[in-house]
Structures are given as structure tokens and as C-alpha cells.
Amino acid sequence: MVRPIVRVLLFPFAMAVLLVGIYTAAMHAPAPHHLKVAVAGAPAQTEPLTASLRRDLGDAYDVSTITSTERARQLVVQRAVAAAYVPTPTPGDRDTGAPSKAFAQPPHPDGPVLYVASAAGAAQVPLAAAPFTNAAVQQHQFLQVRDLAPLSPDDTSTMYAAIGFTLAGYLSAVMLSTAFGTGLTRRRTVAALAAFGAVSALTVWLITGPLLGAVHGPAPAILVTGWLTVVAVGLATVFLSRFCGRMTALPAVGIFMFLGMPASGAALPIETMPAPIRALHDLLPMTSTSGSLRQIMYFDSDGIGRYWLTLALWAAAGLALTLAYDALKARRAGRRNDTAALPRQTAAEPALSH
Numbered sequence: 633m634v635r636p637i638v639r640v641l642l643f644p645f646a647m648a649v650l651l652v653g654i655y656t657a658a659m660h661a662p663a664p665h666h667l668k669v670a671v672a673g674a675p676a677q678t679e680p681l682t683a684s685l686r687r688d689l690g691d692a693y694d695v696s697t698i699t700s701t702e703r704a705r706q707l708v709v710q711r712a713v714a715a716a717y718v719p720t721p722t723p724g725d726r727d728t729g730a731p732s733k734a735f736a737q738p739p740h741p742d743g744p745v746l747y748v749a750s751a752a753g754a755a756q757v758p759l760a761a762a763p764f765t766n767a768a769v770q771q772h773q774f775l776q777v778r779d780l781a782p783l784s785p786d787d788t789s790t791m792y793a794a795i796g797f798t799l800a801g802y803l804s805a806v807m808l809s810t811a812f813g814t815g816l817t818r819r820r821t822v823a824a825l826a827a828f829g830a831v832s833a834l835t836v837w838l839i840t841g842p843l844l845g846a847v848h849g850p851a852p853a854i855l856v857t858g859w860l861t862v863v864a865v866g867l868a869t870v871f872l873s874r875f876c877g878r879m880t881a882l883p884a885v886g887i888f889m890f891l892g893m894p895a896s897g898a899a900l901p902i903e904t905m906p907a908p909i910r911a912l913h914d915l916l917p918m919t920s921t922s923g924s925l926r927q928i929m930y931f932d933s934d935g936i937g938r939y940w941l942t943l944a945l946w947a948a949a950g951l952a953l954t955l956a957y958d959a960l961k962a963r964r965a966g967r968r969n970d971t972a973a974l975p976r977q978t979a980a981e982p983a984l985s986h
Contacts, residue, residue: 643882650886658894662904664692664759670716671697672704677719689763701725708747709780715760721745729778743773749781751930756901781930790925791898793840793847797858798892798918800832801865802884809873809880825866833858849928857924860943864917867950874957892918917946
């Protein structure tokens with residue numbers, strides 16, 4: 633009786649170990665790694681400062697120079713850099729964007745300006761601002777921080793909606809696999825996941841959008857993001873079920889949730905994660921889900937196509953690999969059946985010669 637109990641309890645034990653191990657290793661000591669920032673202005677002014685910053689900051693920040701302050705603002709809004717520092721701003725530079733609520737603002741600004749976009753990630757802003765705050769202090773100046781894409785007051789960082797879509801994806805596939813095994817045809821499995829994805833996307837949008845006001849933006853784009861996420865994660869989990877059976881939930885939650893959350897950058901900036909987690913940033917589905925929602929909410933859906941393409945590729949890969957695995961398994965089973973059907977030659981029955 634003890635052994636069956638131990639086997640049953642191995643699953644929650646492994647889940648707890650994965651949760652604590654991965655999350656703690658990824659997020660217990662966040663520090664920037666190659667966080668991209670820029671210094672904008674005339675080369676005579678920016679190059680000495682840039683050289684000093686690169687020397688002092690090392691690999692923690694990637695500091696580039698830009699001659700046009702307008703181009704610097706575009707890069708911040710496009711999330712190509714986390715912040716852009718303007719040592720000698722014009723009056724127009726000082727009025728662009730909104731005063732950042734995360735920093736004290738000078739009553740009569742006459743010092744440098746730092747452009748940020750808190751909608752790209754609130755936790756990223758203090759990290760991006762830190763070296764420039766220090767530079768301004770050393771020069772006895774008060775840094776003016778301008779937010780080009782302010783975060784909504786009721787923002788949830790898109791994290792909970794992304795979790796909901798991802799959870800619906802792998803749990804639906806796990807439940808179908810547990811309840812029906814391979815008895816459910818692939819066509820019905822795909823149809824069930826597609827229908828469930830539509831219902832889940834609509835439900836999550838209704839809760840986070842109209843009911844709570846946490847997620848806003850064009851409903852069709854949010855619904856497409858949710859549906860693609862459920863189908864992509866679901867079909868990938870169906871493929872995992874071919875190998876893991878009743879234990880499918882363990883690798884599924886490990887990949888799509890325990891690794892997917894820190895790798896997405898939804899909780900903490902991806903630049904603060906260890907190298908193995910950063911390597912997964914552009915690969916795992918939750919990055920595309922949270923990235924899509926953020927682009928919809930704050931950046932007019934700019935660049936959302938690449939996120940949708942990644943989710944579609946996950947769905948296509950999950951289905952294609954499942955088809956290939958099932959075909960290979962059926963071929964091997966057919967060969968075994970053919971071999972078993974052949975009459976066995978015994979020692980008393982010599983082989984026929986031609």
C-alpha cells in the first residue's frame with residue numbers, strides 16, 4: 633500500500649520542486665544583462681558620455697548613440713531600447729510625453745531628459761533609468777523623466793490574461809488525453825481544442841475587459857490572441873501526451889508555465905533573467921501572448937503579426953509532430969502484426985529450398 637501512495641505523491645512533489653526551483657533560480661536576484669539604452673544628441677556631447685557609461689556599466693547595459701532625439705523617441709516607443717537619454721534637450725524635447733509618475737519631477741526643468749515607456753514594462757523603467765540618474769547627479773543636475781507610453785492605472789501587465797489563455801490550452805489537452813487517451817480521433821481533438829479556444833478566449837476577454845476593465849483594446853485582436861494561444865499550447869500538449877500519458881501535465885506546466893512565465897518578461901524584464909531563461913524568450917508561447925496583449929493595449933497593435941506567427945507555428949508544429957508520431961507508431965504496429973502472422977519455422981520443419 634505504501635508504494636502506490638508514494639507513486640501518487642511523486643506528481644505533486646515534482647510540481648512543487650519545479651515551481652520553486654525554476655522561479656527562484658530565474659527571479660530571486662534580478663540584475664540587468666545587456667539592457668539596451670541610448671544616448672541622443674550631437675556626437676561631440678554623446679560620445680564621451682557613452683564611452684564612460686560603457687566602461688562603467690560593462691555587460692549590464694548596451695549603450696548606443698543616436699544623433700536625432702526624434703529617432704530616440706521612436707526607438708523607445710518601438711521597444712527597441714528601454715530608455716533614451718538626452719543630455720542637452722530643446723524645449724520641444726522637454727514637452728514630449730508625460731511626466732513619469734515613478735520619479736520626482738523638477739518644478740523648473742533645465743537638466744537632461746530621459747525618455748521611457750512604462751507600458752513596455754513598469755519594472756524595466758527603474759533599471760533603465762539608474763545609470764542616467766547617477767550621471768545627472770554627478771553633474772549636479774536634476775533628471776527630467778518623460779514617459780512616452782504611460783502605463784494604464786488599472787494595468788495588470790497583461791500577465792494574468794496570458795496565464796489564463798495558457799492554462800486553458802494545456803489543461804484542456806491534458807483533460808482530453810486523460811479522459812479519452814488515443815480513443816479520440818485527431819480530427820475531433822483539433823476540433824475540440826479549436827472550439828474550446830474560442831470559448832476560453834471570449835470568457836477571459838469578458839472577465840478581464842468589460843467586467844474588470846484590466847485589459848483594453850480592440851476585442852477582435854484580443855480574441856485572436858487568446859484563441860491562437862489556447863490552440864497552440866493545446867496542440868503542443870497533445871504531442872507531449874503521446875510520450876507522457878497520464879503524466880503529461882508535468883512537462884506541460886513545466887514548459888508553458890514554469891519556464892514560460894519568467895521567459896516571457898511579463899513579471900520581470902527579460903534582461904534580468906539568467907542566460908538559459910533569456911534564450912527561451914523568443915521561443916515559448918507565453919512571450920507571444922503577453923507581447924501581443926501589450927501591443928494591443930498600448931502600441932496600436934504595432935508588430936503584432938510576428939507574435940501571432942509564432943503562436944501559429946507552435947500550433948502547426950504540435951499537429952505535424954503528432955501526425956508524424958502516430959503514423960510512425962502505426963507503421964511499427966503494422967510490421968509487428970505482419971511478423972506475428974507469419975508461420976513460425978520449427979526445427980522439425982526444414983526450410984523449403986527452391
